[in-house]
Amino acid sequence: MSIEEKQKQIIEDFELLDDWELKYEHIIELGKSLPQIEDKKKTESNLIEGCQSKVWLDSVLKENKLYFFADSDAIITKGIIALLIDVFNGQSPEDILNSEVYFINQIGLQEHLSPTRANGLLSMVKKIKMEAIKNATVN
Amino acid sequence: MSIEEKQKQIIEDFELLDDWELKYEHIIELGKSLPQIEDKKKTESNLIEGCQSKVWLDSVLKENKLYFFADSDAIITKGIIALLIDVFNGQSPEDILNSEVYFINQIGLQEHLSPTRANGLLSMVKKIKMEAIKNATVN
Amino acid sequence: MENKRRFSVREIREDFPSLRQLVYGKNLVYFDNGATSQKPQSVLDSINKFYSKDNANIHRGVHHLSQKATNEFEESRKTIARFLNASTHEEIIFTKGTTDGINLIAFSFGELLKEGDEVLITAMEHHSNIVPWQMLCERKKCSLKVLPINENGELLLEEIDQYISEKTKIFAFTHISNTLGTVNPIKELVQKAHQFGAVAVVDGAQSIQHKPIDVQDLNCDFYLFSGHKVYGPTGIGVLYGKEKWLEKMPPYQGGGDMIKKVTFQKTTYNELPFKFEAGTPHIAGGICLGKAIEYLSQFNFHDIEKHETMLTDYAQDLLYTFEDIVIYGESKHKTGVVSFNIEGIHPFDLGTLLDKQGIAVRTGHHCTQPLMDFYKIPGTVRCSFALYNTKEEIDFFISAMDKSIRMLK
Amino acid sequence: MENKRRFSVREIREDFPSLRQLVYGKNLVYFDNGATSQKPQSVLDSINKFYSKDNANIHRGVHHLSQKATNEFEESRKTIARFLNASTHEEIIFTKGTTDGINLIAFSFGELLKEGDEVLITAMEHHSNIVPWQMLCERKKCSLKVLPINENGELLLEEIDQYISEKTKIFAFTHISNTLGTVNPIKELVQKAHQFGAVAVVDGAQSIQHKPIDVQDLNCDFYLFSGHKVYGPTGIGVLYGKEKWLEKMPPYQGGGDMIKKVTFQKTTYNELPFKFEAGTPHIAGGICLGKAIEYLSQFNFHDIEKHETMLTDYAQDLLYTFEDIVIYGESKHKTGVVSFNIEGIHPFDLGTLLDKQGIAVRTGHHCTQPLMDFYKIPGTVRCSFALYNTKEEIDFFISAMDKSIRMLK
């Protein structure tokens, strides 16, 4: 599936969750089931420090496709990260760079994208793009 | 006449001047007719610096009565000074100290007493009282 | 005795238009008063009146509007002086807020410090009462000492003599901790400072709205607060300073209004309070802060304190019924704030789910990172109360807590 | 081309409630815009909306109100960045006003100066663009140079090489003189500064409301203005600075929001613009300054300039018909301001009588005492215009002048 299709899929999934409780229960569930990353991967350089919760992000390139590993100390942040990873995993650096992340707004989580620096989410999208740039130029 | 009577007199005089033009024409007239003080009396210590106009004030004590000489570079300020001097001239330091200047408000010139430091008037009333203190303690 | 307004929370809530709103379709429950308070209609009206009727620049104008604005600005200064019981209104300096005021002192009073001098603060200070002193100490080669606290969030007063000495020139401390709610014994702290010849700087950002302040009785050298936390506008605050210090201190900023005479060779400075108010001040802010203080002054402060302490105790008692709760700050002298965590739950997650239910609490380090390091936590969830909060709001908050925890566990 | 609002003064006046008032029973004629401008209804509405709907502290809160307020505050920063054509909104620092901004630069950029370095200003600067540099020069043992002017109130550009050199580290000048109305050739001045390796600081307090500003085209290093002079609230202003300088400069004030991490041992600072915004900012001011800029942006700036220059010329032409008039500032490049005296009449007297007729002009030294010393006068009467002033107001002013002079002579 392309990044576009993945986002559409998530938006459709969330349409079924028609109040905030169902939505957040789902996100919390996603957060809980996202594998934790190893402590040794929780390095300074993988850390995105928000004012409120910490996010670690790591990636590997396999056959010109990027795969992400991420974690957070807050479960809701982790749930949203799980969604992001789901969108970007297995995509090429070029496709990631050319993509626009719009699903977060459309599933009613825009509050997590505000410039309050309350969590590292915005910075995380940036970081994902940075990883893509890094790997695209190596290419 | 006492300070009290002088103030009443001025208030009565001004009641006849029933618009701002007549009032200010009268004040300007008073300003023009107040004798200028000699340049050598315009010393630093006699100077009350407002933000807008300068006021010089000097006094002499004769038989326990104070007499004031004052000047300003602005004619309206000088006119109001003339009124003030008229109220206080020939009064004892003690009476001056115990007096309250209320006529300025009552003749509709309160704008000249605001704390804008726009002219030296408020400081002048203070200075007159200071002169009175100085001479009352010598006594 | 003045005749004070009856303390009725129901009536008080009517005064605050912003409390009557829905957040995600739910009634707003505003428990973030430590960050900033809501504003009564009288303050809103005075802002609107200023800008639509009296707006003009002050101090230098002879025209009517300028004089009106100047009079109101200076009247407000007097209102504030009376509220704090300052000896003269010239001791009231308008600032941008508490942070600005502390920086002013750190820079200007700081000029009187010498290499090797010491500044003492406490372990529960807000960053605004830490960083300016660090910067001063770096600039002047002085050292910063920190009076520690115990687990309950109380100052270790019995150890203070290890931290204060003749070298201490400034002792800066908060009256009430914004994170823990601890009320410090500031009169005692002021005395301690004076005993060693230091000046006492009281950070009043969290006390002005909760307790009556009498700077002469406290005998503090400086007292600071922010307008926006005391039902007033943003961008304005007050620095009270004893005249004798303000006279000695060099100006902080240069510009219009703070000078007596400028030539390119030499500039002489204006008298107090103007020496410390360079440039066009926040005129609307200054005037309307006076209105906020007047709003507060309608009430008997005893009633406000009683109500807010009742809310604090009530919330705390109910929170203790949660399993795995940790409450930070368990001093007996505590008011206005309850800070806590549920073990195993990140404060951000709890804050997010409470928000979704219309409840505004603060989560995070509350600009007191050293305190977080002390408790070894990333942050807390903090409820902070104002005179318009109610027990019913706390009941709703507790049930929302219940739901949130169930979702997260 | 964007579709801009038609420039109709009659319609514009409807936007400003404070213009519709009586002073001493007479229609207000407000010619004191150089001191501060009146505010349009849209700005008043946004202030009211903020305090009654969105009021919350920003940047650190996860709750709805805090996020809403943060978004609006940061949106306003972007609006201002676009208005100035800054390369990024991180170059926009919110300050208390122009004075605060100049002090920030003098302190913080000033830290990069060394003994013997020089700061160059001009003879027509406002005290706010003199005193901070004097204080810096004293602190850092630098010297202050002053580029002189001619009788017309124009900079002696042909002599500039006597005043600027490789020693010059900062060249600070006003875009438009608040006392004379002279419009300086700032692009040329910026180039001159750069030619000698100095940074160019543009005091835009009197230009932001009169002329379109493009900081990238001007290539200035810093540009400053005050909200209250550009139809916005008091207590807020903007410092634009090139990112490369802002990154190099140490922070000015310490406190909340400007830090990344605080420990008692070491504090690391936040990124731009927050590094320079310690403490709770003037949230309402920041948001509503954005609204003021939006108000102004409705119009084609060319229309505003044309109207204001027309008013300036019209007033000046009529004033020249008075015997004994002296007009200060007779540059061909002049706008918005007419400063004058009638020989033998003190400006205070004239100002007082004009005020009694409902006309607000400014009298005095306009915070430019060195300029008064240059002309050997105690002060001037100054009319300063805004986009809502009219020819009819000037006609009325001229007849009031006539009456006042008759009364005083």
Ligand SMILES: Cc1ncc(COP(=O)(O)O)c(C=O)c1O
């Ligand atoms: C040219 C100029 N610079 C600086 C200032 C200072 O602005 P503020 O008082 O808003 O800080 C003014 C305003 O009086 C001005 O006209």
Ligand SMILES: Cc1ncc(COP(=O)(O)O)c(C=O)c1O
């Ligand atoms: C104890 C304390 N000190 C200082 C401050 C700083 O106040 P402001 O941000 O208004 O400058 C705060 C507010 O957050 C506080 O709670």
